[in-house]
Amino acid sequence: xxxxxxxxxxxxxxxxxxxxxxxxxxxxxxxxxxxxxxxxxxxxxxxxxxxxxxxxxxxxxxxxxxxxxxxxxxxxxxxxxxxxxxxxxxxxxxxxxxxxxxxxxxxxxxxxxxxxxxxxxxxxxxxxxxxxxxxxxxxxxxxxxxxxxxxxxxxxxxxxxxxxxxxxxxxxxxxxxxxxxxxxxxxxxxxxxxxxxxxxxxxxxxxxxxxxxxxxxxxxxxxxxxxxxxxxxxxxxxxxxxxxxxxxxxxxxxxxxxxxxxxxxxxxxxxxxxxxxxxxxxxxxxxxxxxxxxxxxxxxxxxxxxxxxxxxxxxxxxxxxxxxxxxxxxxxxxxxxxxxxxxxxxxxxxxxxxxxxxxxxxxxxxxxxxxxxxxxxxxxxxxxxxxxxxxxxxxxxxxxxxxxxxxxxxxxxxxxxxxxxxxxxxxxxxxxxxxxxxxxxxxxxxxxxxxxxxxxxxxxxxxxxxxxxxxxxxxxxxxxxxxxxxxxxxxxxxxxxxxxxxxxxxxxxxxxxxxxxxxxxxxxxxxxxxxxxxxxxxxxxxxxxxxxxxxxxxxxxxxxxxxxxxxxxxxxxxxxxxxxxxxxxxxxxxxxxxxxxxxxxxxxxxxxxxxxxxxxxxxxxxxxxxxxxxxxxxxxxxxxxxxxxxxxxxxxxxxxxxxxxxxxxxxxxxxxxxxxxxxxxxxxxxxxxxxxxxxxxxxxxxxxxxxxxxxxxxxxxxxxxxxxxxxxxxxx
Amino acid sequence: xxxxxxxxxxxxxxxxxxxxxxxxxxxxxxxxxxxxxxxxxxxxxxxxxxxxxxxxxxxxxxxxxxxxxxxxxxxxx
Numbered sequence: 190x191x192x193x194x195x196x197x198x199x200x201x202x203x204x205x206x207x208x209x210x211x212x213x214x215x216x217x218x219x220x221x222x223x224x225x226x227x228x229x230x231x232x233x234x235x236x237x238x239x240x241x242x243x244x245x246x247x248x249x250x251x252x253x254x255x256x257x258x259x260x261x262x263x264x265x266x267x268x269x270x271x272x273x274x275x276x277x278x279x280x281x282x283x284x285x286x287x288x289x290x291x292x293x294x295x296x297x298x299x300x301x302x303x304x305x306x307x308x309x310x311x312x313x314x315x316x317x318x319x320x321x322x323x324x325x326x327x328x329x330x331x332x333x334x335x336x337x338x339x340x341x342x343x344x345x346x347x348x349x350x351x352x353x354x355x356x357x358x359x360x361x362x363x364x365x366x367x368x369x370x371x372x373x374x375x376x377x378x379x380x381x382x383x384x385x386x387x388x389x390x391x392x393x394x395x396x397x398x399x400x401x402x403x404x405x406x407x408x409x410x411x412x413x414x415x416x417x418x419x420x421x422x423x424x425x426x427x428x429x430x431x432x433x434x435x436x437x438x439x440x441x442x443x444x445x446x447x448x449x450x451x452x453x454x455x456x457x458x459x460x461x462x463x464x465x466x467x468x469x470x471x472x473x474x475x476x477x478x479x480x481x482x483x484x485x486x487x488x489x490x491x492x493x494x495x496x497x498x499x500x501x502x503x504x505x506x507x508x509x510x511x512x513x514x515x516x517x518x519x520x521x522x523x524x525x526x527x528x529x530x531x532x533x534x535x536x537x538x539x540x541x542x543x544x545x546x547x548x549x550x551x552x553x554x555x556x557x558x559x560x561x562x563x564x565x566x567x568x569x570x571x572x573x574x575x576x577x578x579x580x581x582x583x584x585x586x587x588x589x590x591x592x593x594x595x596x597x598x599x600x601x602x603x604x605x606x607x608x609x610x611x612x613x614x615x616x617x618x619x620x621x622x623x624x625x626x627x628x629x630x631x632x633x634x635x636x637x638x639x640x641x642x643x644x645x646x647x648x649x650x651x652x653x654x655x656x657x658x659x660x661x662x663x664x665x666x667x668x669x670x671x672x673x674x675x676x677x678x679x680x681x682x683x684x685x686x687x688x689x690x691x692x693x694x695x696x697x698x699x700x701x702x703x704x705x706x707x708x709x710x711x712x713x714x715x716x717x718x719x720x721x722x723x724x725x726x727x728x729x730x731x732x733x734x735x736x737x738x739x740x741x742x743x744x745x746x747x748x749x750x751x752x753x754x755x756x757x758x759x760x761x762x763x764x765x766x767x768x769x770x771x772x773x774x775x776x777x778x779x780x781x782x783x784x785x786x787x788x789x790x791x792x793x794x795x796x797x798x799x800x801x802x803x804x805x806x807x808x809x810x811x812x813x814x815x816x817x818x819x820x821x822x823x824x825x826x827x828x829x830x831x832x833x834x835x836x837x838x839x840x841x842x843x844x845x846x847x848x849x850x851x852x853x854x855x856x857x858x859x860x861x862x863x864x865x866x867x868x869x870x871x872x873x874x875x876x877x878x879x880x881x882x883x884x885x886x887x888x889x890x891x892x893x894x895x896x897x898x899x900x901x902x903x904x905x906x907x908x909x910x911x912x913x914x915x916x917x918x919x920x921x
Numbered sequence: 922x923x924x925x926x927x928x929x930x931x932x933x934x935x936x937x938x939x940x941x942x943x944x945x946x947x948x949x950x951x952x953x954x955x956x957x958x959x960x961x962x963x964x965x966x967x968x969x970x971x972x973x974x975x976x977x978x979x980x981x982x983x984x985x986x987x988x989x990x991x992x993x994x995x996x997x998x
Contacts, residue, residue: 249950253943285978288952401941436941440949468962471979477966569981573967576983582970683944685951685986688972688979 190231192240192272193351194263196296197280198289199246200562200689202308206280206338207243208701210347217709219891220268224608225259227270234348242271248288250295251396251436252404254608261405264299265390275355278347280306283313283320283335284690286455290447291440293329294364299392302354303331306347310335312692316465317458325454330360339695364446369431370438373424374398380420385413398424399439467562467690474566484570487563488589491554495547495593496624502546510539523739528730529723537722540817541715544596544881548710549703551590551597555604556702560694564604565686572684578666579673581605581684584614591621592662595882596714599889600706607682615889616899617669619882620661622874625819629873630657632823636846637866653867660874664906710885717884722817728788729814729825738782741775776832783828788814802872802908803865803915805854812872817880819873864918868911876907924959925971925987932960933992944986952976953990 195210197203207215211230218227228243244260252258262268264277279296281289286307297303307313307320326333332350336343374394381388388394389409396405398421410417425435473479514531521527558564564586572582580588583605591598598618605611631654638650748768755764783789792810799809807829815822823845832848852860877883883896890896927933935957938948952975953959959975970983 248947251946251950253946285976287976288978291950291952400946436946437938437949440946440952441954444952444954468979471972472963475963475965475972481966565981569965569970569972572983573965573969680942680944683947683986684970684981684983685944685947686981687951688981690979 190238190240191275191355192242193355194242194244194274194277194301195280196244196260196264196277196292197246197306197308198248198282198292198687200565200687201246201280201282201289202338203246203280204243204702205695205698206278206306206308206336207241208698209336209338209341209344211241213701213704215705217705217713219888220259221270222891223256223259224611224889224891225256226603232348234352237352239351242274247292249292251400251439253400253402254404256608258404258408261393261396264296264301265392266301274301276351277301277303278306278351279303280308283307283310284316284318286320286451287444287447290450291443294443294447297329297331297359298363298395300359302357302359304347304350304354305329305331305333306343307333307335308338310343311337311340312690317460319456319458321454321456325450328450328454330362339698364443366438366442367431367433369428369433370398373428377420377424381413381417384416397421399436401425401436465690470691471566471688474563475569480566480570484567487558487567488586491551491558491586492589492593494550494554495590495597499546499550499593503543506539506543506546510535523742525730525735528735529726532730533723533726536726537719540722540881541711541718544594544710545707547594548597548600549707551593551601552703552706553699555586555601556699557694559604559702560692560698562689562691565688568686569688578669580614580669581607581610581682584610587614588618588621588665591618591623594623594625595619595621595879596710596885599882599885600710603889609677609679610682612890612895613669613672613677615886615895616672616902617665619877619879619886619899619903620665620668620875622658622661623879625879626657626873628820628823630654630870632845633866633870635843636849637861637863653870657870657874660871660910664875664910668902668906714881714884714888717887718817718881721880721884725788725814725817728791729783729786731787733782733785735782738775738778741771741778745771745775776828779828780830783810783825789829801916802868802911803862803919804869805860807852808860808865808869812869812876812878815878819876819878822873822878862919864915867918868915871914872907872911874907875903875910877903922992923988924961924973924982924990924992925984927961927992927994929961929963932958932995934958934995936991936993939989939991945989948982948986948989951980958995959990959992 195203195207207228207230210232212232215228215230217229219225220227225245230241230243232239232241242263244263245256247257247260250261250264252261259268263271264274266273277296277299279293281293293303293305305325307322313320320335322333322335332354334343334347334350336347338344374391377398378388378391378394381394389397393405393409396403397409400406406418406421428435428438474483513535517527517530517535521530555564558567567586568582570582571585575582575584584602587598587601587605590601595618598621599615602611602614602618605614634650634653638653641649643649643652745768748764748771752764752768784792789806789810791813792806795809795813796804796806799806799812804812807826810829811822811825814825826849827845830848830852832845849861850859854860877900883900886896886899887893922933924933924935935953935955937955938945938953957975959973961971962974962979963972964970965972970981971987973980973982
């Protein structure tokens with residue numbers, strides 16, 4: 190099966206073209222050892238099935254990081270999991286040819302046949318820009334096809350052009366570098382031949398000389414010999430003396446060549462206004478007052494959607510989950526298998542699917558904002574503020590989204606090109622107070638914070654809730670500073686960003702983006718989240734004998750069937766009492782089983798560790814059990830305090846709070862005091878008890894290192910903060 | 922003078938981009954080459970970053986990035 194690669198600048202409609210070519214048949218994975226997403230599709234052309242590889246949008250092929258090197262390796266056919274390349278589609282913005290062709294000049298030097306795709310043709314025409322395709326094609330020596338990918342126009346012509354170039358020898362026309370440069374390359378090649386007996390491809394050799402401190406230089410010096418570095422430095426010095434300073438020489442030569450090729454090819458209509466509508470719009474949308482007002486409005490809408498609009502969908506998912514569980518309950522007898530199916534598997538699937546509404550809604554907005562060009566403006570507006578935190582404007586949307594849920598927030602960090610900025614954003618995103626922490630706060634506050642007023646008019650309960658919400662974001666500031674200072678050192682990544690022209694978003698593209706992200710989440714993080722849910726279920730279930738619990742469950746079910754058989758009025762008080770008694774026994778038995786399970790034992794082991802926080806082993810167990818998701822802590826507390834796990838559900842909060850207030854240490858002291866409650870809340874504000882977040886970090890960074898780092902640093906922070914709160918709180 | 926110093930709405934001609942680090946290379950790759958004309962269109966609400974027009978497209982640069990670009994006022998025809 191032939192392989193075709195798609196490459197182009199950002200904002201050229203590259204993913205739109207990818208979708209137009211390959212439809213929904215995409216596969217997503219990561220390239221080994223880096224964070225670059227490998228996106229593959231297939232398309233049919235005259236009966237020939239062709240693989241389409243989508244490379245990340247880039248302005249040039251001068252690899253300065255491992256991630257950027259992937260694109261070069263794929264094009265050179267050196268990426269083993271992609272293989273040999275038969276043709277390249279270089280997509281450019283027809284309205285912005287000059288800068289876009291820079292990448293093209295580099296791509297064609299790879300030596301693979303190229304088709305130049307002038308996308309957004311309709312937009313260029315509407316702006317009075319015309320391109321003489323025939324002349325351009327003659328000059329460049331490659332087929333030139335005009336497309337409007339979002340309208341599906343020109344796709345057949347593009348396919349035909351690909352078919353035409355495949356198997357041909359690539360045209361060798363290229364920008365003319367000074368002779369001196371070529372003689373240095375020849376010398377270098379000769380030296381490497383003598384020294385190592387082999388020479389890397391010419392493209393890499395040239396990159397090595399041109400990119401000071403670049404990835405090809407590093408890679409080759411590492412693979413072959415550090416002797417290479419002084420040799421390169423000498424060569425560059427010789428070039429500089431002759432007025433061919435590296436790296437400036439490359440951009441100068443290429444841009445000059447491009448301008449020559451474009452003479453008489455691109456014409457701008459005199460009638461076209463010099464200041465475009467997009468520019469006028471920009472003056473409003475980036476204005477000091479109107480710009481910020483619109484921004485706040487848009488962000489409020491985005492946040493509101495993931496925070497509130499996702500709610501009904503999530504409840505619906507939980508309802509379906511409950512319905513499925515009750516169906517299984519009706520079919521299967523109580524036992525290990527039933528518990529595995531209901532609590533392990535249905536619960537596990539639920540813990541994955543429950544994120545889908547938030548992810549879908551966030552990416553719906555991100556796709557709209559990106560497609561219309563506003564996303565770049567959002568980064569532009571917020572950059573000053575975010576640089577104060579050592580981040581860039583592009584981190585704003587991911588971090589803001591994390592206040593609703595860190596999972597879509599971490600996924601949204603994908604738009605940040607700089608690896609350092611992206612990792613830093615991902616690492617602090619889980620500190621933002623997400624909606625899963627809210628139930629924990631609400632219950633603790635209702636039970637232990639007195640409903641009094643501070644300074645006569647500020648309700649203490651509201652104040653505590655506000656503080657809990659802010660603590661994560663406040664802590665994120667020093668954390669970001671420390672990470673920037675000690676972990677992500679090196680030069681500040683450039684902000685240099687194109688502000689694309691505004692346009693109407695395409696519904697098809699937006700829908701596709703949402704579908705694509707949801708699919709990526711379910712397929713790539715879903716299994717891991719599911720597995721961690723099942724593992725925690727197993728730890729809470731084994732190794733005890735659940736015979737007595739089963740017996741009580743059967744007994745209760747029989748009593749309830751009996752009750753349901755009778756009319757509502759005729760239920761005898763003794764029957765009601767009996768149900769009550771059996772259900773209490775069941776709760777006590779479940780609590781006992783949990784205590785004796787692996788999880789319960791772990792709780793006992795950690796008791797010495799959590800005692801300084803004011804916790805006993807039962808709180809310890811509940812916290813450990815909440816690893817799959819923070820809100821699980823309430824259900825576990827329900828079980829361990831022998832109240833039944835449903836006690837955390839709606840309408841039962843008062844009973845739950847009462848029961849917690851009655852809980853004591855073995856010596857009779859009350860277990861829950863205000864400092865203990867605050868210490869639990871602070872712990873949950875800062876900890877990383879969320880398997881889904883950790884697993885999505887694993888997926889997005891393609892490495893176990895970052896989820897481990899996140900878990901360790903956040904747990905340490907949470908522990909220290911809870912310790913501090915409790916120790917100070919009890920001494921006040 | 923450098924690119925961060927030109928007046929709002931003013932045009933300038935690029936003389937040089939200093940350095941050979943990632944930032945310098947990126948600036949040059951984005952088309953900031955000697956002789957090219959560049960115009961300051963606007964600034965973000967907090968005064969930074971800046972929005973420029975160069976080679977027919979809109980480019981946003983932080984002030985400390987624009988400082989790397991030496992410019993001269995263009996000779997009016």
